[in-house]
Amino acid sequence: MEKRLTTTAMLFSVGFVFMLICTVGAFFYGIQIGTEKTEAKYEKKDESTKMAAASVSPYQQQDLVSFYHTVFLPYREFQNEWFAAMNKLSQGNTSDATSMFKDLANLAASKAKDASSIDMQKSPLLGKSQVGYIRSLKLFNEAADKAATSAKTLSFNELKKNVEKEKTYQSASQFALSAQQAYYSAMLKWSSTVDLDIPEDYKSPAILELKHWKTLAITTKNKLIADQLMTRKQLTSYYPQDLTSRVDEFVLSGQAAKMKMHTLSAVVDLLINTEAVRNGDFTESKSRLYQKALLPQLPFFYPETN
Incomplete structure (x- = not known):
């Protein structure tokens, strides 16, 4: 009887030890699995963060504002002076057209440098607009130089018509219009990131x-x-x-x-x-x-x- 109890006790002890080993093994196995899942979770989160950072729109409001002050405004300041000068010509309200156009040529060259002071190429449309405005200003510089020479022999009305027909001026205008188009397209892209109901591009039928x-x-x-x-x-x-x-x-x-x-x-x-x-x-x-x-x-x- 005593021998049977000893055998039973022994079997019980072995079983208990075996269960303890399994429990401990399962515990550490659970820790390993949990660690791997946690690491995988954070790796995935880190990848998502990187992807989100890479997909940030290049047409944020701060980009539009920077472009306005460093590229658009210099061009606009020149354009205002150009239109004021052409208005004076149409009214015959200038005593020295040659000097006026020389000043415009210098102003165009100066504003072209100002518009080049920042790199907007990370935003394709803003980069395109910047290039367009810079080219426009450089061509306006040439157009103004030619107008200053023509002003020595032409009347005000003839000079205005001559300037507007001249190829350099027409090219300058086209680059300015193309740049304007790209800038407003960038604004549209920006608005589409704020309001998802607005398309990022829209081509008119x-x-x-x-x-x-x-x-x-x-x-x-x-x-x-x-x-x-x-x-x-x-x-x-x-x-x-x-x-x-x-x-x-x-x-x-x-x-x-x-x-x-x-x-x-x-x-x-x-x-x-x-x-x-x-x-x-x-x-x-x-x-x-x-x-x-x-x-x-x-x-x-x-x-x-x-």
Whole structure:
């Protein structure tokens, strides 16, 4: 009887030791599995973080603002002086056209250097726009030099016509319009990252109906107007958003319907041909038409904050 108990006790002890070994083994195996899963989780998270960082949009608001101050503004300052000079010519309101165009040539060269002071190539559209504005300013420099020479022999009216027909000036205008188009396309891409309902790009159909135009976001409208100005080779003293606001006012007022106009191109042609757009039209209508519109914080959209 005593022997059987000893055997039982021995079997019990062996079983207990075996269970203990299994338990300890399972414990350490669980630790290993848990560690591997945790490491895999954080590796995956780290990869996701890296991918997210790599996919950050190159069209952030700070990029648009930097571009505005370092590239667009130098060009715009020159453009304002150029239009002021051409206006003086048309009015015969200058005593020395040669000196005026020499000053413009120097200003264009100076602003071209300013526009080159930052590298915007990480944002393809902003990089394209920067190159366009720099090339435009360099060509304006050449056009102004040629105009200064022509001013010695031509009357004011003849000089203005001569400048506007000259190939260097026309090329300068085209590069400026192309640069403008790229800048407003970049704004559209930015808005699409803030509001996913806005497409990152929008190419107008051959005929864009006004009923469809009314449904578009303002960044899309501005991009389309930049396209319209590019197509028409219209270098203007006003911004694309000024023309956008005039189109919207024309449509919302019912004037387009009264004149039986149904397409964007028809309204744009009318407004441009009748010189019905002015610099500042957007600012005047902003509180009425675009109070809640999504726009980047750029000075020409929010002049009241300057």
